[in-house]
Amino acid sequence: MTYATALTALADPTRRRVFEQLRGGPKTVGAIAARLPVSRPAVSQHLKVLRDAGLVAERPDGTRRVHFIDPNGLGPLRAWLDQFWVQALAAFQAEVDADSKNRKEKQP
Amino acid sequence: MTYATALTALADPTRRRVFEQLRGGPKTVGAIAARLPVSRPAVSQHLKVLRDAGLVAERPDGTRRVHFIDPNGLGPLRAWLDQFWVQALAAFQAEVDADSKNRKEKQP
DNA sequence: ACTCTCCGTAAGCCATAACTTACCGTAAGT
DNA sequence: ACTTACGGTAAGTTATGGCTTACGGAGAGT
Numbered sequence: 001m002t003y004a005t006a007l008t009a010l011a012d013p014t015r016r017r018v019f020e021q022l023r024g025g026p027k028t029v030g031a032i033a034a035r036l037p038v039s040r041p042a043v044s045q046h047l048k049v050l051r052d053a054g055l056v057a058e059r060p061d062g063t064r065r066v067h068f069i070d071p072n073g074l075g076p077l078r079a080w081l082d083q084f085w086v087q088a089l090a091a092f093q094a095e096v097d098a099d100s101k102n103r104k105e106k107q108p
Numbered sequence: 109m110t111y112a113t114a115l116t117a118l119a120d121p122t123r124r125r126v127f128e129q130l131r132g133g134p135k136t137v138g139a140i141a142a143r144l145p146v147s148r149p150a151v152s153q154h155l156k157v158l159r160d161a162g163l164v165a166e167r168p169d170g171t172r173r174v175h176f177i178d179p180n181g182l183g184p185l186r187a188w189l190d191q192f193w194v195q196a197l198a199a200f201q202a203e204v205d206a207d208s209k210n211r212k213e214k215q216p
Numbered sequence: 217a218c219t220c221t222c223c224g225t226a227a228g229c230c231a232t233a234a235c236t237t238a239c240c241g242t243a244a245g246t
Numbered sequence: 247a248c249t250t251a252c253g254g255t256a257a258g259t260t261a262t263g264g265c266t267t268a269c270g271g272a273g274a275g276t
Binding site: 120122123146147149150153154168170171172 | 233234235236237238242243244
């Protein structure tokens with residue numbers, strides 16, 4: 001069920017930009033907001049969503065809050081996707097075969 | 109850029125239920141709607157979003173439209189996720205190490 | 217103690233999008 | 247040809263959520 005919250009968290013564009021900034025390493029809230037066209041409270045709210053989804057963790061450093069990517073939320077999402085991936089490849093190939101077969105039968 | 113549309117498409121709960129129904133194999137629009145608490149037009153709109161995201165493909169069968177999962181949209185999303193996965197594991201481990209190191213220094 | 221920086225939270229506004237009902241086109245069967 | 251089943255599209259309503267400003271609290275330096 002945790003993959004659901006991860007998906008909705010990563011669905012928002014600016015929240016993805018926050019998440020992608022953390023790919024370069026740990027950052028403070030202000031540093032993230034400085035590189036985005038939104039206010040600092042907005043970033044703070046986005047980080048809360050990412051934290052609740054298990055995608056991001058924080059470490060206090062004085063008055064600052066250093067955020068970094070947490071694999072705990074990324075794992076279930078990957079697992080859920082893989083659940084489709086293999087099956088989708090097989091089913092898609094079957095459809096392609098069935099389609100080409102139909103074309104040959106109608107126009108040999 | 110295609111991973112973005114795939115993410116927003118899979119963010120909606122009922123749209124995920126549509127997508128997950130297709131995991132069992134190809135289905136018609138009506139068959140999908142019958143198993144969901146929403147109307148058929150709603151499912152039709154959801155399928156359009158999934159199709160535009162490259163997550164689902166269709167094959168006409170008389171007046172019916174048979175839908176099935178398309179790996180084309182799933183691939184970029186997986187690739188985008190993997191872009192974080194490895195790096196997140198390393199960075200997270202580094203944070204854990206730094207944290208335990210701090211605890212030992214403060215309480216040896 | 218005072219201040220200054222950094223950040224989280226509350227309240228409110230507004231756009232988006234997920235539904236509904238209604239309607240129309242299209243293919244197949246009789 | 248007529249009907250029936252199936253499904254895409256339009257228009258309208260409503261709820262959700264992303265953003266803003268305003269405020270308050272907590273730690274570090276002087």
